[in-house]
Amino acid sequence: QVQLQESGPGLVKPSETLSLTCTVSGGSMSSFYWSWVRQPPGKGLEWIGYISYSGSANYNASLRSRVTISVDTSKNQFSLNLRSVTAADTAVYYCVRHGWSSAPLDYWGQGTLVTVSS
């Protein structure tokens, strides 16, 4: 059974960079795609972007200028960097697996709350 676990700081200051890592266990990262999805408190889901096992990335146009997603298959991890954060970036961040670029989002991490505040 594939499991995904997010990790990283729960508090980030405005204008700084939000950095999260997702560790994948119970399966290989090869042949799959890996996304980040976030959910502000009390609101809906927003897709941030994905990266393939080979390192090809695609981002939500609304966040593209501030986002980088990377992958390290040797560690079974992929990461999210979101630069120049504001309070609007406060959200629960989920890491997600999908089988190919346009596949259903079949496995989700439990999510981690990141608060942007000074």
Place this chain on the structure above:
Amino acid sequence: SYDLTQPLSVSVALGQTARLTCGGNNIVHKNVQWYQQKPGQAPVMVIYTDKNRPSGIPERFSGSNSGNTATLTITRAQAGDEADYYCQVWDSSTYVGFGGGTRLTVL
């Protein structure tokens, strides 16, 4: 981006059938997924590619897609079905769109 419209809330009597809709322009030409999210938990996929149920999802959950509307149908609604439900599509295989979500209340 591709806009998906969901009603904010739907209520259903215990044991009855709930129908949750997801509207989008010619959504019939897209593969629609549905996710269930209970408070404090991560979303769980309950329907993929319009009408398919992942392993472990009860047969009470079914999906359909026609014209400009995709529908998630939950028969014999139970208290445990109370949750937020989100529809999702891929736009041009490069962008994930989510509906705004529907809060299902079982009365």
